[in-house]
Amino acid sequence: MNSNNVRFNEEGLVPAIVQDVRTGDVLMLAYMNEESLQKTIETGETWFFSRSRKELWNKGATSGNRQTVKQLDIDCDQDTILIQVESAGPACHLGTATCFTRESNDDLRRQRTIVQEVAKQIEKRKQS
Amino acid sequence: MNSNNVRFNEEGLVPAIVQDVRTGDVLMLAYMNEESLQKTIETGETWFFSRSRKELWNKGATSGNRQTVKQLDIDCDQDTILIQVESAGPACHLGTATCFTRESNDDLRRQRTIVQEVAKQIEKRKQS
Numbered sequence: 001m002n003s004n005n006v007r008f009n010e011e012g013l014v015p016a017i018v019q020d021v022r023t024g025d026v027l028m029l030a031y032m033n034e035e036s037l038q039k040t041i042e043t044g045e046t047w048f049f050s051r052s053r054k055e056l057w058n059k060g061a062t063s064g065n066r067q068t069v070k071q072l073d074i075d076c077d078q079d080t081i082l083i084q085v086e087s088a089g090p091a092c093h094l095g096t097a098t099c100f101t102r103e104s105n106d107d108l109r110r111q112r113t114i115v116q117e118v119a120k121q122i123e124k125r126k127q128s
Numbered sequence: 129m130n131s132n133n134v135r136f137n138e139e140g141l142v143p144a145i146v147q148d149v150r151t152g153d154v155l156m157l158a159y160m161n162e163e164s165l166q167k168t169i170e171t172g173e174t175w176f177f178s179r180s181r182k183e184l185w186n187k188g189a190t191s192g193n194r195q196t197v198k199q200l201d202i203d204c205d206q207d208t209i210l211i212q213v214e215s216a217g218p219a220c221h222l223g224t225a226t227c228f229t230r231e232s233n234d235d236l237r238r239q240r241t242i243v244q245e246v247a248k249q250i251e252k253r254k255q256s
Contacts, residue, residue: 015143017154024152026145029208075227076220080157082228092204099203100210118247 003037007079013049014081018091020098021070021084027091028099030059032081044069046083065089131165135207141177142209146219148226149198149212155219156227158187160209172197174211193217 008014013031020027030048032040036056039047046059046067060066067085074081092099136142141159148155158176160168164184167175174187174195188194195213202209220227 015157017145017157019152019154024147026147026154026210029143029145029203073228075157076222076224076229077227080227082154094204096204099205099208100201101204 003034003041005074005078006034006037006081007077008034009079011051013051014079016046016048016081016083018046018067018083018085021086025098026100027067027085027087027097037081040069040083041072046085060088063089063093065091067091131162131169133202133206134162134165134209135205136162137207139179141179142207144174144176144209144211146174146195146211146213149214153226154228155195155213155215155225165209168197168211169200174213188216191217191221193219195219 006014012033014033014037015029016032017029018027019025030046031051032047033049033056036047036049039056039058043058046069048057048059049055050057058066066088067083068088069083069085071084072081073083090097092101094101134142140161142161142165143157144160145157146155147153158174159179160175161177161184164175164177167184167186171186174197176185176187177183178185186194194216195211196216197211197213199212200209201211218225220229222229
């Protein structure tokens with residue numbers, strides 16, 4: 001993906017949905033300006049633009065919970081980015097796995113995670 | 129969820145991520161104002177606010193590809209909604225399953241879908 005394809009809004013921002021590549025869980029939504037998108041593409045880690053602090057931030061720079069970019073896509077009208085990542089730890093600053101955590105959601109998440117673990121085991125056995 | 133908990137932006141909108149409840153695929157991102165969020169909660173179908181046409185729209189009213197709401201959540205800072213749905217058809221107006229379709233993404237999607245199908249079969253056999 002190239003940042004030239006992206007339609008930034010009047011504030012120069014585009015929403016970026018961050019999804020766990022393995023489980024499919026939606027981890028968070030944050031905003032990127034052109035510079036943070038460039039840095040994300042160049043470094044392979046997520047960089048966003050903080051609307052409150054008016055500055056770039058590298059997810060996990062403080063907490064260690066970095067996100068490694070596995071896939072970067074743009075939607076059909078080029079104004080939303082979807083980033084699939086491997087996350088080194090919880091995505092939310094509150095310490096929960098995702099920013100959308102609540103109990104009933106955890107059940108869905110747990111189901112998908114178990115299913116992924118089973119799939120990984122099957123894949124491993126096939127290869128050994 | 130209650131629309132009182134939501135922090136709408138200065139245009140009175142909040143981004144809503146729509147996710148397939150079964151596969152975990154991110155289908156689309158659209159915007160809601162308070163009225164469309166209320167209608168979504170009341171009807172159990174997704175309603176959005178079109179920023180270009182400045183009007184409410186009920187997803188699938190024209191195409192038939194309605195989205196039935198299974199779960200509605202808000203993120204930690206209350207400015208993004210995550211809606212898990214069952215979709216009657218393709219989410220994208222281009223006829224593709226999601227608005228983020230491209231080939232490499234399809235591979236990830238196919239893997240998750242196969243895994244879900246296997247899990248469903250196992251569940252069925254357990255129950256019979």
